[in-house]
Structure formats: structure tokens, C-alpha cells
Amino acid sequence: xxxxxLRRTGVMILTALCLTFIVFFMTNLFxxxxxxxxxxxxxxxxxxxxxxxxxxxxxxxxxPVKYGQWLGIVPGWTHETEAGITGRCIAGTVSAEQAxxxxxxxxxxxxxxGYSTVFKDEVGGxxxxxxxxxxxxxxxxxxxxxxxxxxxxxxxxMREGSATDRTLSTFSIATTATPEYVSGxxxxxxxxxxxxxxxxxxxxxxxxxxxxxxxxxxxxxxxIALYGMGYxxxxxxxxxxxxxxxxxxxxxxxxxxxxxxxxxxxxLRNALIAPFTVIMLQFPWLLNGVVIVETLFNYKGFGxxxxxxxxxxxxxxxxxxxxxxxxxxxxxxxxxxxxxVFLNPRIRIS
Numbered sequence: 450x451x452x453x454x455l456r457r458t459g460v461m462i463l464t465a466l467c468l469t470f471i472v473f474f475m476t477n478l479f480x481x482x483x484x485x486x487x488x489x490x491x492x493x494x495x496x497x498x499x500x501x502x503x504x505x506x507x508x509x510x511x512x513p514v515k516y517g518q519w520l521g522i523v524p525g526w527t528h529e530t531e532a533g534i535t536g537r538c539i540a541g542t543v544s545a546e547q548a549x550x551x552x553x554x555x556x557x558x559x560x561x562x563g564y565s566t567v568f569k570d571e572v573g574g575x576x577x578x579x580x581x582x583x584x585x586x587x588x589x590x591x592x593x594x595x596x597x598x599x600x601x602x603x604x605x606x607m608r609e610g611s612a613t614d615r616t617l618s619t620f621s622i623a624t625t626a627t628p629e630y631v632s633g634x635x636x637x638x639x640x641x642x643x644x645x646x647x648x649x650x651x652x653x654x655x656x657x658x659x660x661x662x663x664x665x666x667x668x669x670x671x672x673i674a675l676y677g678m679g680y681x682x683x684x685x686x687x688x689x690x691x692x693x694x695x696x697x698x699x700x701x702x703x704x705x706x707x708x709x710x711x712x713x714x715x716x717l718r719n720a721l722i723a724p725f726t727v728i729m730l731q732f733p734w735l736l737n738g739v740v741i742v743e744t745l746f747n748y749k750g751f752g753x754x755x756x757x758x759x760x761x762x763x764x765x766x767x768x769x770x771x772x773x774x775x776x777x778x779x780x781x782x783x784x785x786x787x788x789x790v791f792l793n794p795r796i797r798i799s
Contacts (some may be wrong), residue, residue: 457786461779465772472771473516476764482508484762489566505530507537519563519768521556557772563765567757572769575754580773582658583743583750586669587735594674595681595728602685602724607712609690618686625679633672633745640668654746669746673739681727688723692716729785733778 475481486502487494494502503509507518507526517523518537525537533542538555555561562572605617624632640649651665692698693716701711740752751770758766 454783454787457783461783464779465775468775469768469772470516473519473768474512476767477508477512477515481762481764485566485764488762504528505535517556519556521554521558521561523556524553525555562769565758565763565766567761567763567766572765575766576751576769576773579749579751579754582748583736583739583752585661586673586739586743586748586750587732589666589670590673590677590735591731593670594678594731597674598678598681599685599721599724601678602682603689603712603717603720605682605686606689606693606720609693614686618683621679621682621686623679624675625683627676628741629672629676629739630741630745632675633668633742636668636672637745654748658749669742669748672742672745673735677731677734681724681731684727685720685724689716689720692720695719725788726785729781729788732781733774736774736777 482503483499485508486499490498490502500509505528507515507528510518510526514523518525525539527534527536527539527548530542533544534548535542536548536551538553538561539548539551543551552559560573562576564570565572565575568575601617601621605614605621608614636650641651642648649664650668654665654669656662657666657669695716698711698716736751739750740756742748743750743753744756751773754766755770755774757763758770
């Protein structure tokens with residue numbers, strides 16, 4: 450197990466480097482850099498002024514050099530002007546003596562994620578704050594979604610073809626087929642709008658970032674949970690149906706084991722292997738796929754930050770969001786593989 454985890458960790462690091470380099474390359478293409486220069490400077494800047502602006506900020510260096518500086522394995526750039534010296538690792542404009550005392554390396558490995566050109570703040574603090582908001586939302590979505598999905602899937606798969614199975618399967622398909630922006634709008638119109646009269650909840654979750662209550666936080670949680678619940682429930686139902694027709698289940702029935710004991714002690718553990726993978730895949734989806742819900746309910750989380758970074762060509766912020774997304778996907782896949790072994794002892798790591 451230890452060798453497997455070590456090998457997978459190495460593959461994860463290599464994959465993360467490749468993916469982040471692709472994102473870095475795409476965001477640092479010249480049209481994006483030109484747009485950034487004109488956004489931060491003047492949209493009527495000449496081509497010479499754009500090149501001068503980019504050169505003064507290290508954007509015209511070779512791509513591998515810039516990527517190494519961003520990672521923190523290559524010394525940061527410096528630029529000398531009449532007013533003094535500026536650089537990646539230098540705050541503002543300083544003298545030559547102060548520049549000599551500045552650190553040479555200042556990248557991701559040193560904890561320096563860069564500076565947001567849109568929010569005018571450190572990228573690391575912005576990502577941590579918004580990630581915390583989405584993490585809080587994810588926690589309550591999982592608390593509501595996973596038990597509901599497993600219960601619905603197990604009940605539907607226990608007796609295939611029954612009225613209960615058909616009813617719960619139809620409900621699962623309906624929740625998955627309904628996009629979040631549709632169900633969210635319906636919930637706001639029914640439960641938060643004065644037009645209908647059921648003012649049970651708030652139509653916005655802005656206040657939930659400071660003080661989450663049932664009134665201002667339940668609707669976004671319910672909107673996301675319903676959409677993800679149907680997929681997990683259908684996978685659980687399919688896995689449960691397959692397990693209930695297995696030979697060892699028939700043997701247990703012939704031995705007179707009660708139906709509840711067959712389900713709980715024999716079928717449930719094997720039936721949870723496939724849904725476990727689906728549940729783990731919900732983490733990357735919840736992290737980046739809640740953009741619509743966060744926008745709809747004005748909840749400024751990680752997905753909202755991703756939209757702002759991409760829409761405003763905020764290169765440093767977009768890179769940081771991409772790194773976090775890649776790490777979450779790779780870590781959840783590793784946990785999923787390890788979980789297989791504990792859920793089914795017959796699975797061995799070769």
C-alpha cells in the first residue's frame with residue numbers, strides 16, 4: 450500500500466505539472482497579455498507601449514523561464530528604471546541595495562501565488578477565503594446529498610421492478626435531468642418570492658458568507674444536493690440490483706437469513722463500491738461546478754472566483770484557481786483508489 454501511494458503521488462505531481470504548464474501556456478499567449486496590458490494601462494495604448502509595459506513586468510521572457518519563476522525554481526525577474534529597480538520578488542520600486550537584499554525565488558513553492566490585477570490583493574488570500582466559502586457549502590451539500598442518495602438507491606435496488614423502485618428511479622432521473630439554474634429559479638420563485646407568498650427562505654445567500662442560517666443557506670444547498678443526488682442514487686440502485694442477484698445472496702436466502710440482514714450484512718458493502726467512486730467524483734464537481742448556483746444566489750465562493758478570474762483575464766488568479774482544482778481532482782482519485790481496498794478485501798494492489 451505504501452509503495453502504491455508513493456507511486457501514485459509521483460504520478461500526481463507529474464500530472465499536476467503538465468496540466469498547470471498547459472494552463473500557464475494558454476493564459477500567457479500574447480493576445481491575453483496584450484489584453485492585460487491594455488486593461489491595466491490604456492485601451493488606446495500603441496503596440497510599442499504594450500511591449501514596453503509587458504517587458505517591464507517580465508511577461509516577454511521565454512515561456513519555460515516564466516513558468517519556472519511562477520513555480521519558484523527560477524530566480525525572479527528584475528527591471529531597472531530611472532526611479533529604481535522593480536522585480537517579481539520586489540515590492541514596489543527600490544534602490545539597488547534594497548534589491549540585493551530581496552529574495553531571489555518567490556513562486557508557488559515559496560507560498561507566493563502572485564497579485565490579482567482585478568481584486569488588487571494577494572492571490573493566496575483570495576483563494577483561501579473563497580475556497581473556505583465553497584468548502585462550507587460543500588460540507589452541507591454532502592451531508593444532505595449522500596445519505597439521501599444512498600437511501601433512495603438502496604431502497605430502489607432492493608426489489609427491482611417494484612412500485613417503489615419505479616417511483617424512486619423516476620424521482621432520481623427527474624432530479625438529475627433538471628439543471629441547477631432551473632431548480633434554483635423555481636425554488637426562489639416558490640419559497641423566497643413575494644409573488645407566491647411563501648417567504649420561507651432568502652432568495653440570496655450573500656449573508657450566509659458571514660452568518661449562515663437555515664433561512665439564507667438552505668436553498669443553495671438543496672439546489673446542488675438534488676442535482677447530484679439523482680446520479681449517486683441511480684448508480685447505487687444499479688449496483689444494489691446487481692449484488693442482489695449474486696449467488697451468495699441466493700445462498701443466504703436459502704439458509705433462511707432475514708431480508709434485512711441480507712441487505713445490511715451481505716449486499717450493502719459490495720453495493721457501495723461503485724457509488725463510492727461517484728461520491729468521490731462529486732468533490733471536483735462541487736468545487737468548480739457550482740458556478741451557476743453561486744452566481745444565482747450571489748454566494749461568492751470558489752466557482753464565483755473562477756468566473757471572475759477568467760472573465761477579467763486575471764492571469765495569476767486564474768493560475769492559482771487551476772492549481773487548486775487540479776490538486777483536488779488528483780487527491781480525490783487517489784482516495785477513491787485506496788477506498789476500493791477497504792470496501793472490498795478481494796481487490797488487491799498489484
